[in-house]
Amino acid sequence: MIHLITTGSIAFSLAILGAVLCVFLNVDDLVKKWRKEVSIVLFLEDNLNPSKIENLKTKISEMLEVDNILYISKEEALKRLKTQLENQEGILEGLETNPLPASFEIRLKPPFQNIQSIRTLVQRLKGLSAIDEVQYGEAWIERLTTGFRLIKLVALAIFGLLFMSTVFIISNTIKLAIYARQEELEIMRVVGATNLFIKTPFYIEALLQGLVGALLAISILFGIYRLFVSKVQMDSSSISFLPSDVILGIMGVGIGLGLFGSLISFRRFIRT
Amino acid sequence: MLQMLHVYKSYEPGHMVLHDINLSIDKGDFLFITGPSGAGKTTLLKLIFLEERVTKGQILMDGTSISNIHPSKIPHLRRRMGIVLQDFKLLLNRTVFENVALSLEILGHSKSYVRKKVMHTLREVNLSHKFKILTKRLSYGEQQKVAIARAMVNNPFLLLADEPCAYLDSHSTHEIIAIFEHINAWGTTILFATHNQKLVDTVGKKSVRLNQGRIIN
Structure with a gap:
């Protein structure tokens, strides 16, 4: 259950982040096209x-x-x-x-x-x-530049907020996982397990949760994208999905979120 | 082998749990640490096991101070010791075999070595026939035997026992004591904390009595 909550939190945050990025990149493309016309x-x-x-x-x-x-x-x-x-x-x-x-x-x-x-x-x-x-067309270009700057700021703010809230959720769910296995961790310490030995399974778990969460987010986003394109009967070339490097980046952020959350939890919960 | 020199321990300022403890334990000793609840027996074992650090004084192991040992070295030192606690500290949803194997698995031994060693150790404590059973299905006496097997599977040079018979009936207590004596006969040093003076008198080994954090004999 705890794993589901963590993976779900990562997927939700990354889906919103991906959606913001998708809008941002498409607006950026549009602005580039307009600029060429200037x-x-x-x-x-x-x-x-x-x-x-x-x-x-x-x-x-x-x-x-x-x-x-x-x-x-x-x-x-x-x-x-x-x-x-x-x-x-x-x-x-x-x-x-x-x-x-x-x-x-x-x-x-x-x-x-x-x-x-x-x-x-x-x-x-x-x-x-x-x-x-x-x-x-000075006024038009200025409006375009200001609007784009605003979109960038909003995207950055959303990303920052989501990143912080996801790290908070993940670190708390991992804390719960650690609590649930507190007895086991204590026994491992008693028999001489190193901190690395104790932490490694949690890190691997967090890494996998991050990866699965990211893949889930990308799948959901792609589904919404396909639905949107078919509903508004648009050519899929006029609105593009996230490019492969951004998809890889989202997967990286997912893994990073999982690992960062588990690092924060361990700092407080594992005594040396 | 193990020396405690003018050891003091306090958990809060102005309240000493252990006062000026001086103790010398030789290789192969079987030493009881007795005293009423709150005398400082558990704290003394915790200091040796490095679960807690001394406030003042020195603990020497084979002539080397372990009082200020770096935290990263503690697990390695613990692997050379074994500890048995009154609440057993077992993984109740795992089998007898899995609980004992844990001590070897953290060292990265091969599966065949782990199996051989665990089964051998379980035979020593008369539990080899129950190796597949979940520990929660065992009696308290049997659970304590599993804890002892886990502590001795690494052939520790020092075995610490903190009230290991506290929850056991007299029959199980005698079984456990017999196992400890058997382990001691191999040459493992044993430090056995108990409040049960009658048990100490029956076994007839060396003992040190603690009261309010001081050694009184």
């Missing part, structure tokens, strides 16, 4: 000659942060707008001249897809001549 748009002054535009393009593409740069002429910009407006093209009919500016669309290399790098780059771009305006 682009900086440089609106150019009117009437720039082609060589000036080409020089500017070369200069910007040589910047460390820039992955690729696309020039959108005034004509191309108008064409895109018309496509976006679809059936409302009539809005543009009265225009005598093209009011849209030419622009550059810049995409960044992955290491620079963060708010700090974007801000630094934008400052440098603003210093270039012939640039009329720079747009990069």
Whole structure:
């Protein structure tokens, strides 16, 4: 019974931890995908000659942060707008001249897809001549960064709380196991058993409980994941399950929890 | 072989359980430690068995002090001694064989050696025919024999017995005493604590009397 409680506690805690990690990793993936979409748009002054535009393009593409740069002429910009407006093209009919500016669309290399790098780059771009305006969706990126930071903090707090409460539960259930076998331990001491000899079976037990608890947690999580994917009729590639290294990590944490709990219990209950 | 030099023991400040104990026990001795309840007999054995540490003084074993021995060395020293307690301290849900084998298993002996040695020891205490029986099914006298077998299976040089006949009738008591005398005849030193002066007089071995933590003869 005691073993069941300990294994159950480990499984419960690790299942919640795994669920938090699963959500966290999927959000992280999503954020990475969004970040790839982040682009900086440089609106150019009117009437720039082609060589000036080409020089500017070369200069910007040589910047460390820039992955690729696309020039959108005034004509191309108008064409895109018309496509976006679809059936409302009539809005543009009265225009005598093209009011849209030419622009550059810049995409960044992955290491620079963060708010700090974007801000630094934008400052440098603003210093270039012939640039009329720079747009990069600052508010949206900041919201994304703050939201992700918050998720990280919540995940960390949940992990910390769960870790402490699981260690507490495990150490107490192991204490109960030690109490139940107190007589046997005392007899072993009487006949000259070393502390290591006495403790080893408990450590092995704790290790196995941790491992079984972790496997149970992963199985439960996988079941819930499959159910969730089928219920919301999603492609399983859009929400991914925990990667193998994280699964191994959870198993490691399970074993660690078991061992840590038994170490704490033994500190108080085995006299030298 | 075993010497206690000016040994004092207190469990709480200002209250000495043992006062200035000086005792010398030679190899092969059979020594009774007598005295009323609370005289300090159990404490004295606990000090030798290193269940407790002396407050002051020295205990020498073969000329070496064990008073301040490192905790990690205590199990190894205990394997050279045997202890029999009044409440037997047996694993009641295990067989007679398993209880006696425990002393050898902790040393990592082979199964065949353990079996041979345990059965031999059980024959010495007349219990070999009950080796498969759970100890809880045995009488008190038989349970104490199992405890003695467990204590002597390692061929200890010193056997400590703390009121081993306290719960036994006179027939079982005499059986147990006969076993102790048999073990002593092999050369094992025996320290036997009892409050039963009549028993001590009957057996006629050397004795030391304790009263209120002091040796009085």
